[in-house]
Amino acid sequence: MIRGSSKTFALSEERRTRQKAWLLGLVLYGLAAGGDFAYHLIDYLHTGDQAIDFSEVTVAFSAALFWPVDIVAVTLLARQ
DSSP states (O other): OOTTOHHHHHHHHHHHHHHHHHHHHHHHHHHHHHHHHHHHHHHHHHHTTSSOOHHHHHHHHHHHHTHHHHHHHHHHHHHO
16 A cells, blocks of 8 residues: 555544544433432432432442443332
């Protein structure tokens, strides 16, 4: 392959686009995780003793990491 050819440019542009898509996905996932974390902490404040324990922070953090599963679980538990 000749340096500077259009094929080389197209490959680098495709790689850059893919990296931007991954970055956008990670940012959106992080924003949703932060929102889920805040939701759990606020929920603990309203339903608990008006204080957040360390164990509640760890549970909220774990739920925030796996927020898609957490949303399904909260929905299923709310039905019961």
